[in-house]
Amino acid sequence: MALRKLALLAVAAVAAFACGTTSAGPTTGSAIILGAPLGLTGSLTKESNLTLQGYNLWLDWINAQGGIVVNGVKHPVTLRYYDDTSSANQSAVLMQKLITEDKANFLLGPYGSAATATDAAIAEQNQIPMVEANGAAQAIFNQGYKYTFGVLSPANKYLQGVVDMAATLNPKPTTIALLSADDNFSLEVANAINDYAPGKGMNVVLFKKYKNGATNLTAEVQAAKAAKPDIVLNSGHLTEAIAINKAAKEQKLNAKIFAYSVGPSTPDFISALGSDANFVYDGSQWTPQVKYTPAFYLSESDYVAAYKAKYPGLGDPDYHVAESTAACLALQRAIENAGSLDPTKVRNALAALDVTVFFGQIKFDPRGINTYKPMVVEQIQNGVHHTVFPATVADAQPMYPTPNWDQR
């Protein structure tokens, strides 16, 4: 009996103490440590540095606010990162170091699908949430992992926006010629269109694969011309996109829409093709022109301004930068919602997250990938990128149909 009384007293004392500390208003708590392995040397240096820029932009902002507010206490944030020499295996070593030695509370993703897949397994075994922004391969999210979340749209969404847009245009295009590189990402993009287009009233009249990295695609373009499509879609990379556009002009392949998965959004595409780059569409994770209604953090234009102030001379932020910042925002909001630094509680808050930021809506499906954010469609109009779809975020109308080559 006496024992129980004593216990009650103790609980009351603890409760009183706890109330006392929380009602004292925002104070500064312990630092939240985030960890990320990044390929600062080696083959992925460029993209990894863009990723780091995205993380740093958010880090400056959150620490200027005093940190992440957890139950009224402000926790400043530190980011620990190490060079994984662009090796997925070294990334795994560093991930374990970040968790064990540096006691990272939460993890941010590395760059690239291979490193992300390796690190996802480590995050899972240690039950520490990892929010990643640079591994779009769906295979990572089909493993039943509970602690990995990806803020970017998966590969199968890349060209669906173009098909959705085409369905709204007049006269409506009805036939598609689909060309694809033979790497996994490109095939995932192309196969998704092959399945998706018939539902939108469009027939895929040609589906042709070519070797990844090919620079001469004349034969493929000839085959596309013979099929007389309304839409020419290419799922590949920058070099193939340029090769196809060149061959299309030489072979006088005319279509109402030319859209390429990756390539046109980079400045190199316009500088390589000049005025021939006009009218070309592409799918992008994000563009500086999009107009969302952010629930917190910066607006799109403020984000671009903040980037230019911190990294002068680099032009507009690339979508790699934006999605990396978005990963930080997702983590921040989940920690706030969880009201705790407990990894499992934050993991559950991430799974339940639904918030719109400058990058778009962030909400994860049961596998942990953001299937809710649409890809945006860009078009090059008079040498400038414009966002043309979805209409709610667009800054220009699509210039449709694309004129024939001899009438440009």
Added chain:
Amino acid sequence: MIATAASNRRRQRIFLIAGAILAAYALLAPLTSLDAAQSANVPLLADKFWFQIATNIAMFIVMATAWNIIGGITGYAAFGNVAFFGIGAYTTGMLIAKAKWPFLLALPLAPVVAAAFAALVGLPLLRLRGHYFAVASLGVGVAVGELVQNIDYAGQPVFGGASGLFLPIFRIDNRGLFFFYLMSAAAALSIAVTWWMLRSRLGYGLIAIRENEEAASVLGVNTTAYKVAAFALAAALTGLAGGIFSQWNVFVNQDNVFPITYNIQMILMALLGGTGTVFGPATGAVLLYLLIQFLGGTLPISFDLPFVSSDARPIVAQVILGLLLVVVVIFVPRGVIDFFGGRTRLSVAYLRRSLRETSL
């Protein structure tokens, strides 16, 4: 002269005892107090990061020691041994991920498949010598990785394609400990095989081939059979490491298990430690791996480079690593193992002699 020999023997004994104590400590310390040491915050020995580092070191001991069999003892500079690592990893990975075999049943097939492949390509490849063999073996190493990624059947990638293979996470208590001991066992096996080899007919035959292949042939050594056997044995050990790696790492793809850098690292480790010896490659593996991690700033003992910003540090670390290796290869051509065991002493005269021997 006699006094020197006696003192050499004494130093050799000291090194052996010290090495044995170190090895025993490294192997046994994790066992004694896993939970206790975790909570007591003992650095290096009982946490998961230490297992990660130690398991990687054991893995490189296997690869460097196996390379030594073909590269050091036989004298054929194989530059494509990472192919066997990848084949081992994919063999185990496919059996677990696609055929749903249990890990311990799938593992023994990794060295078998790797050895069979080595015997197959070894027959034509080992007819080449010197630079020609080196380039051809490098070609095989790269080609196998590309093939595994790109082979399709009925439009579907056979080996998981570019997105790789995901293995189920091996659920076991003290998972880190399990893979550490498994990899250490593979390392011990590879060292034991080398030790046995250097005392067997096979080993003498291989050394004869290295010193003068025509003479060996004239003396009745079946050079083709001996060389292929050495190649297959190296492949089997490397494949075993790959098989363990696949389940340990959970994810297998071309980037992970066919990294060109491993080719170079395993050779450098063997050179650094001392080729043709039993313990040289293992010593080199420990030293080089720790050096790489130290320069990368991942070890608990770290350092700051003066005049170098944190942005430039990773790049400078790579440059330092490269320079150090060049210096070691020029000045210590027989490997650091030369200093242990009392044959030579590190001195200015030794360095000058080395420089003279390696001058172009």
